[in-house]
Amino acid sequence: MSKSRFSPSLAAFALALGALCTSAGAQAELGGTMPGQPNPTATAPRTLLNGALRVRTLTDAGNTTINEYATSAGQIIGYAWEGPTMPDLRTLLGKYADSYLAGAATPAAGANLHNSRIARPDVIVESGGPMRGYVGRAWLPAALPPGVTADDLQ
DSSP states (O other): OOOOOOOHHHHHHHHHHHHHTSBOOOSSOTTSBOOOSOOTTBOOOEEEGGGTEEEEEEEOTTSOEEEEEEETTOBEEEEEEEESSOBOHHHHHGGGHHHHHHHHTSOOTTOOSSEEEEEOSSOEEEEEOSTTOEEEEEEOGGGOOTTOOGGGOO
């Protein structure tokens, strides 16, 4: 009989994969353009930080609130979420989803089942929380406008 062993890196990868396959939500993706047409599940975009960022708030099918951050030119540079379900990260991350999954497959020191931080050169994703209390954010570090930090994405 084989002995089963818990692998933190395998658990982090499973959490990341599950996060990519859950509830549907926003209409755009990182690096894309914030839609100009009204969305029934989104607020009208508002400006932050003296016009450096635009943000609109959406609610996905799982009742998770997602803040979508874009530059003044409309390029989406980040998302932040909070709610009872994980947002559909594959949709939010778009072309950056594969980079995220590659980072999630790499063992991380101090990783656990409730929190993860995947930092890649092109995208950073932080997520965590207990079941039905998920929080997180994802952003493009190189696309942050001058004077804007990751802490501004909430």
